[in-house]
Amino acid sequence: MVTAKTNAYVDAYPEVESLLCGKTLPWLQQLRADALLQLTAHGFPSFRDEEWRYTNVSAIDKKHYGVALNATSAAIDINWLKNYQLADVWSLVLVDGYFSADLSNLEGLPDAVKAISLSQAFQDSHYSSFLEGKLNSAVDFAENGFVAFNGAYFVDGVLIHIPSKQIVAKPIQILHIATQALTAINTRTVIVADELSETQLIETYVGLDSAYLSVAVTEVFIGQNADVTLHKVQVESDNALHFGGTYVKQARDARFRHDNFALGGLLARSDVHTDLDYASECELNGLYLGVKRQHIDNHTRINHLKPHGISRQLYKGVLDDRARGVFQGRVVVAEDAQKTDSQMNNRNLLLSSDAEADTKPQLEIYADDVKCAHGVTVGQLDEKSIFYLQSRCVDEETARNMLTFAFANEMVDKVKIKSLHDLILGQVLTRFPQEGINKEWL
Amino acid sequence: MSASTQEINNLINQEYKQGFVTELETNTFLPGLDESVIHKLSKIKNEPEFMLEYRLKAFRHWQTMKSPEWAFVKFDSIDYQAISYYSAPKRKEDGPKSLDEIDPQVLEAYKKLGIPLDEQERLAGVAVDAVFDSVSVATTFKGKLKDAGVIFCPISEALRDHPELIKEYLGSVVPITDNYFAALNAAVFTDGSFVYIPKGVRCPMELSTYFRINAANTGQFERTLIIADEGSHVSYLEGCTAPMRDENQLHAAVVELVAMKDAVIKYSTVQNWYPGDKNGLGGIYNFVTKRADCRGENSKVSWTQVETGSAITWKYPSCVLTGDNSVGEFYSVALTNNYQQADTGTKMIHIGKNTRSTIVSKGISAGKAQNTYRGLVKVLKSAENARNYTQCDSLLVGDQCGAHTFPYIEVKQPSAQVEHEATTSKISEDQLFFCQQRGLSAEDAVSMIVNGFCKEVFKELPMEFAVEAQALLGLSLEGSVG
Numbered sequence: 001m002v003t004a005k006t007n008a009y010v011d012a013y014p015e016v017e018s019l020l021c022g023k024t025l026p027w028l029q030q031l032r033a034d035a036l037l038q039l040t041a042h043g044f045p046s047f048r049d050e051e052w053r054y055t056n057v058s059a060i061d062k063k064h065y066g067v068a069l070n071a072t073s074a075a076i077d078i079n080w081l082k083n084y085q086l087a088d089v090w091s092l093v094l095v096d097g098y099f100s101a102d103l104s105n106l107e108g109l110p111d112a113v114k115a116i117s118l119s120q121a122f123q124d125s126h127y128s129s130f131l132e133g134k135l136n137s138a139v140d141f142a143e144n145g146f147v148a149f150n151g152a153y154f155v156d157g158v159l160i161h162i163p164s165k166q167i168v169a170k171p172i173q174i175l176h177i178a179t180q181a182l183t184a185i186n187t188r189t190v191i192v193a194d195e196l197s198e199t200q201l202i203e204t205y206v207g208l209d210s211a212y213l214s215v216a217v218t219e220v221f222i223g224q225n226a227d228v229t230l231h232k233v234q235v236e237s238d239n240a241l242h243f244g245g246t247y248v249k250q251a252r253d254a255r256f257r258h259d260n261f262a263l264g265g266l267l268a269r270s271d272v273h274t275d276l277d278y279a280s281e282c283e284l285n286g287l288y289l290g291v292k293r294q295h296i297d298n299h300t301r302i303n304h305l306k307p308h309g310i311s312r313q314l315y316k317g318v319l320d321d322r323a324r325g326v327f328q329g330r331v332v333v334a335e336d337a338q339k340t341d342s343q344m345n346n347r348n349l350l351l352s353s354d355a356e357a358d359t360k361p362q363l364e365i366y367a368d369d370v371k372c373a374h375g376v377t378v379g380q381l382d383e384k385s386i387f388y389l390q391s392r393c394v395d396e397e398t399a400r401n402m403l404t405f406a407f408a409n410e411m412v413d414k415v416k417i418k419s420l421h422d423l424i425l426g427q428v429l430t431r432f433p434q435e436g437i438n439k440e441w442l
Numbered sequence: 443m444s445a446s447t448q449e450i451n452n453l454i455n456q457e458y459k460q461g462f463v464t465e466l467e468t469n470t471f472l473p474g475l476d477e478s479v480i481h482k483l484s485k486i487k488n489e490p491e492f493m494l495e496y497r498l499k500a501f502r503h504w505q506t507m508k509s510p511e512w513a514f515v516k517f518d519s520i521d522y523q524a525i526s527y528y529s530a531p532k533r534k535e536d537g538p539k540s541l542d543e544i545d546p547q548v549l550e551a552y553k554k555l556g557i558p559l560d561e562q563e564r565l566a567g568v569a570v571d572a573v574f575d576s577v578s579v580a581t582t583f584k585g586k587l588k589d590a591g592v593i594f595c596p597i598s599e600a601l602r603d604h605p606e607l608i609k610e611y612l613g614s615v616v617p618i619t620d621n622y623f624a625a626l627n628a629a630v631f632t633d634g635s636f637v638y639i640p641k642g643v644r645c646p647m648e649l650s651t652y653f654r655i656n657a658a659n660t661g662q663f664e665r666t667l668i669i670a671d672e673g674s675h676v677s678y679l680e681g682c683t684a685p686m687r688d689e690n691q692l693h694a695a696v697v698e699l700v701a702m703k704d705a706v707i708k709y710s711t712v713q714n715w716y717p718g719d720k721n722g723l724g725g726i727y728n729f730v731t732k733r734a735d736c737r738g739e740n741s742k743v744s745w746t747q748v749e750t751g752s753a754i755t756w757k758y759p760s761c762v763l764t765g766d767n768s769v770g771e772f773y774s775v776a777l778t779n780n781y782q783q784a785d786t787g788t789k790m791i792h793i794g795k796n797t798r799s800t801i802v803s804k805g806i807s808a809g810k811a812q813n814t815y816r817g818l819v820k821v822l823k824s825a826e827n828a829r830n831y832t833q834c835d836s837l838l839v840g841d842q843c844g845a846h847t848f849p850y851i852e853v854k855q856p857s858a859q860v861e862h863e864a865t866t867s868k869i870s871e872d873q874l875f876f877c878q879q880r881g882l883s884a885e886d887a888v889s890m891i892v893n894g895f896c897k898e899v900f901k902e903l904p905m906e907f908a909v910e911a912q913a914l915l916g917l918s919l920e921g922s923v924g
Binding site: 361 | 861
C-alpha cells in the first residue's frame with residue numbers, strides 16, 4: 001500500500017544517496033534503482049496482503065524514521081556490550097547499520113574465511129565481482145516492501161565467505177546495535193558457504209532504549225553438502241520495530257538449521273524462506289515470547305524443489321498481557337519433489353485473556369509420493385501437570401511458572417553453544433511473563 | 443506404473459451418469475441482469491413488496507462489489523450479463539396442485555436420477571423438495587409434515603404464506619453485504635427450500651431437496667432457510683446434478699440455518715454437479731455460502747458434505763457458535779479429478795462459553811485436480827473454555843494433482859483449547875501389498891483403503907439417506923470404491 005509516508009521515504013532518497021555503500025558500482029546502482037521503483041509502486045505491505053493479514057505495519061507511518069548517520073561507536077558502553085557480544089566467538093559489530101572495526105573481534109580468524117563489511121567488499125574489485133549477481137539473488141524485491149526498502153537504503157552490511165571444505169572452528173557472531181532514536185537502520189548480510197564447509201553463525205539484534213526501525217535482510221547460499229547453522233537472537237528495544245528476513249538457497253545435500261529467538265521489539269516480524277535442492281535438509285526452530293503490547297510475527301516458507309528433501313519446523317509461542325503472536329508457515333512441494341518428508345509444528349501458550357495467537361500453517365503440495373504433516377495447538381497449561389506438581393508440594397504459582405518455563409526452555413536447550421545458550425536463557429528469564437519470581441528451581 | 447495405480451485410475455475415471463438433458467418447454471428470461479430483471483423476477487414469483495426492496499438493495503450493493511480473487515482456484519471471469527436468471531418448465535395455471543399435474547418429462551427426469559417424487563416409492567420416510575432450474579416443481583409429504591407442525595415448502599411459497607418468518611430470518615445469518623456471491627444470490631434467487639420446525643418438535647421424517655440444473659446458459663441461485671425453534675430436531679439432505687455441457691454454469695446458492703436453544707440441525711450435502719469433461723471443459727462453478735447460527739444455548743449444527751462434482755467448488759459451510767455450550771461439526775469428503783478444483787472447508791466462530799467444534803476433512807485429489815482445504819477457527823474473548831479439534835487429511839492419486847491445506851487459527855481466549863492436525867500422503871504400496879498378500883484383489887484393496895480413509899465422514903451421513911446418496915452418486919465413493 002502506498003501511503004504519504006511511503007512517498008516521504010522514497011523522496012528522501014537523493015539526500016541519503018551519498019551515505020550508501022558501493023556508490024561507484026553501476027550494477028549496484030541499478031539494483032538500488034529497481035528496489036526504489038518497486039517501493040514507489042507498491043509501498044509497504046498492508047494487512048490486506050494475505051502474507052501480512054495479522055500484522056499491521058501502519059506504525060511506520062506514525063513516525064518518520066530518518067536514515068541513520070554513521071555515529072561514533074563511543075556512545076556504546078563496553079560493559080553493556082559485553083552482555084550481547086559473546087567472548088568465545090569471532091564477532092562483527094554493526095552500529096546503526098555501519099560496520100565498526102573497533103568493536104569487532106576477528107582475531108585468529110583463518111585467512112581462508114572472509115568476514116568483512118559490505119562497504120569494504122564493494123571497494124575491492126575481487127569481492128565486488130563476487131557479489132555482483134549474488135547479492136539479492138536469493139530474494140526478490142517484490143517479496144515485500146521492506147525487502148525493497150532495504151535494497152534501496154542499506155548503508156552497510158556483512159559478507160561472510162566460507163571456502164569449500166572449511167570447518168570453521170568457532171561460531172561467527174554478527175551483532176547489530178541500534179543507538180539512534182527515530183532512525184531507520186537498513187543492513188544487509190550475505191553468507192556464502194561453499195561445498196562441504198561447516199559454519200555456525202549468530203545474528204544478534206539489540207538496541208539502546210529508543211524507538212527505531214530495524215530492517216535486516218540476510219541471504220544465505222549453502223553449497224553442496226555444506227552445513228550452516230544460523231541463530232537469530234532478536235532482543236530489540238521495547239519500542240523498536242523489527243523487520244528481518246532470512247532468505248536461503250540450499251544446493252544438493254546441503255543442511256541448514258535456523259534457531260529463531262524473537263524476544264524483543266514492539267512490533268517484530270521475521271521471515272525465513274528456504275529453497276531445497278535434491279536431498280537437502282532444513283530445520284527451522286523458533287521461540288517467541290510476547291509480553292505487554294508486543295506483536296511478534298513469524299513467517300516461514302520452505303520450497304521443496306527437488307526430490308528427497310527433508311524439512312522440520314517447530315515454533316513455540318508464549319503470549320502474556322496484551323501480546324499477539326503470529327505464526328504463518330508455508331511448505332510448498334513442487335511437482336518434481338517426490339519423497340519429500342516435511343513436518344511443521346506450532347505450539348502456543350496463552351497466559352492472559354488479552355493475549356492473542358493467530359496461526360496459519362499451510363501445505364501446498366503438487367507431488368504425490370510425499371509425507372507431509374503439520375500440527376498446531378493453542379491452549380493453556382495442562383491442569384493435570386499443575387495438579388501433579390501441587391501434589392508434590394509445589395505451590396500453584398511456582399508450578400505454573402515451572403511449566404511455562406519448561407515449555408519455552410525446550411527451544412533454548414536446542415542451542416549447543418554454551419555462551420549463546422546462557423545469553424538466550426538470561427534474555428528469556430528477564431522477559432519471562434512472571435518476572436521477579438523466585439527461580440530457585442532453575 | 444504398478445497395477446494397483448491402474449486400478450485406482452479405473453475407479454476414479456467413471457463416467458458422469460447424471461449428464462442427460464431433459465427436453466422441455468421452458469419459460470426462460472433472456473440473458474442479462476439489471477433492475478428490470480429483478481422487478482420481473484419478483485413479479486413472476488408474486489412476491490410481497492418488502493422482498494422486492496430486499497432484492498434491489500442487494501443488487502445495488504452487489505454492483506459496488508468486486509469478484510473475490512483470494513481463493514486457490516483459477517477460472518475466467520464470469521460474464522454476469524450472459525447468464526439467464528430465470529428458467530422454469532412451462533406449466534398450466536400457477537403451479538401444480540398435485541403430482542399428476544407435473545410435466546411427465548420432469549417426473550421422468552427425477553425418476554432417472556433415482557429420486558421418485560411418487561410418495562409411495564421405497565423412500566417413504568423422506569420428504570423431497572425437487573428444484574428444477576429456477577423453481578420448485580414438487581414437494582412431497584407436505585400433509586404429513588403439516589400435521590406435525592413442520593413447515594417444509596419452496597421458499598417462494600413461504601414468502602407468500604409466512605412472510606413474518608421470512609422477514610425475521612432471511613438474511614439474518616448471511617446478510618446481503620456478506621460477500622459477492624451472497625449479494626448476487628440475494629438479488630436474484632429464484633427458489634429453494636424453507637423449513638421451520640416449531641418448538642419441541644422432532645421432525646418425523648428426513649427432509650431433502652434435490653437440485654437439478656437442466657436449461658443451458660442459466661445460473662442457479664437458490665436459497666435455503668432452515669429454522670429450528672427451541673428443542674427441535676431436524677435432519678436435512680441436499681443433492682445436486684446437472685447435464686453435461688461444454689460451457690460453465692454458475693451455481694451460487696445461499697443456505698442459512700438458525701438453531702435456537704437446545705435445537706439440533708443436521709445438514710448433509712451430496713454434491714454431484716457436472717464436473718466437466720476429462721479436458722476440463724464445462725462443468726458447474728459451485729460458489730456457495732452456507733452458514734449456521736447456533737443462537738441458543740446447547741444448540742448443535744452438524745454439516746456433512748460429500749463433494750464429488752463441480753468444475754470448481756468454492757464453499758465453506760460455517761458455524762457461528764453464539765449460544766453457550768453450542769456445538770458445531772463439519773465432516774467433509776472432497777474428491778477432485780481431472781481438472782476439477784476445490785477450495786473448501788469451514789469456519790467455526792466461537793462466541794459463547796463452552797462452545798465446541800469438530801472438523802474432519804478428507805480431501806482426495808486425482809488427475810490434474812487441485813484440492814484445497816481452507817478453514818478458520820476463531821475463538822473470541824468471550825468464548826471461555828472453547829474447544830476445537832481439527833483434522834484434515836489429503837490423499838494424492840497421481841503425480842500431477844495438488845493437495846493444499848490452509849488453516850487459519852485465531853485465538854483470543856486463554857482457556858480455549860485448539861488443535862489442528864493435517865497429513866498428506868498417497869496410498870502406500872506397503873498397505874496395498876499387505877492387503878493383496880491376504881488374498882484381496884488390488885481393486886478391493888484400494889477400495890478398502892479409500893473407504894477407510896473416508897469412513898469417518900461417511901458414517902455421519904444419515905442412515906435414511908444412505909440409499910439415496912448411493913442413487914445420487916452414480917459413483918458414490920462408498921459404493922463403487924468400497
